[in-house]
Amino acid sequence: MSDKQIQHGRGRPRTFDIEKACLIGERLFRENGYDRVGVAALTEAMGIKPPSFYAAFGSKAEFFERVLENYAATNLPVESILQEGRTPAEAVREVLLFAARQYTEAPQAPGCLAIETARSSLDPQASQCARQAIxxxxxxxxxFIALTHPLKASAVTDFVEVSLLGLSACARDGWDTSRVVEAAQVAASAAASVLRYE
Incomplete structure (x- = not known):
C-alpha cells in the first residue's frame, strides 16, 4: 500500500501518498544531509502535521530507512546490472558510469545519499542504515565477480567502492558531469585490466 488515510481535523480523511512523501524526503536529505533535516521541515514540505508523520512512519530514522530503500533500488540498481551473460568488467563499467551520472544529475543535490550519510551523519542509526544499504x-x-574471478572479487569490489566514494565526494565538491564521468571511465578501465586475467 502506498497511501494512508490521515485525518485532518473534522471531515473525511485525506489520502496521504507514501511514495510521494518518500520522494520529498529524498530530495531534502540529498540537498541538506540527514542531520540538517528535521521533522518540521519534512512535514512542511509534505503538507502534513507532525502527528500524521509519526503515525505514518514512526520516526525520522524509520522514515529515512524507507527513503533509502527506494533510493537504493532506483539510483544504483546494482542487482539489475549484475545479470547473467554480462562480464564482470562490463558490469563494473556500467555501475561506475551509472553512478557518475546519477551523482551529478541534480546540481542542488549532488553525490550519493547513502555514501554521504554513512560518511558524515552524526546520527548512529542513520549512518548504520546507510552503511548497511551500501x-x-x-x-x-x-x-557476481567471484563467479568467474574468485581470486580478484574482493579486491575489485573494494576498488569499485573506493571509486564510488571518490566520485560522490567530487560531485559534492562541484565537479560537473563530464568530469565525473571521465574519472569513472578511467576507473572502469583500470578494473577491466585487473579482470582481464584470472
Missing part, C-alpha cells in the same frame, strides 16, 4: 550492494557485486 554493504548489500557491494556484497552482491563481490558474489
Amino acid at each position: 554493504n548489500a550492494k557491494f556484497d552482491s557485486m563481490r558474489a
Whole structure:
C-alpha cells in the first residue's frame, strides 16, 4: 500500500501518498544531509502535521530507512546490472558510469545519499542504515565477480567502492558531469585490466 488515510481535523480523511512523501524526503536529505533535516521541515514540505508523520512512519530514522530503500533500488540498481551473460568488467563499467551520472544529475543535490550519510551523519542509526544499504550492494557485486574471478572479487569490489566514494565526494565538491564521468571511465578501465586475467 502506498497511501494512508490521515485525518485532518473534522471531515473525511485525506489520502496521504507514501511514495510521494518518500520522494520529498529524498530530495531534502540529498540537498541538506540527514542531520540538517528535521521533522518540521519534512512535514512542511509534505503538507502534513507532525502527528500524521509519526503515525505514518514512526520516526525520522524509520522514515529515512524507507527513503533509502527506494533510493537504493532506483539510483544504483546494482542487482539489475549484475545479470547473467554480462562480464564482470562490463558490469563494473556500467555501475561506475551509472553512478557518475546519477551523482551529478541534480546540481542542488549532488553525490550519493547513502555514501554521504554513512560518511558524515552524526546520527548512529542513520549512518548504520546507510552503511548497511551500501554493504548489500557491494556484497552482491563481490558474489557476481567471484563467479568467474574468485581470486580478484574482493579486491575489485573494494576498488569499485573506493571509486564510488571518490566520485560522490567530487560531485559534492562541484565537479560537473563530464568530469565525473571521465574519472569513472578511467576507473572502469583500470578494473577491466585487473579482470582481464584470472
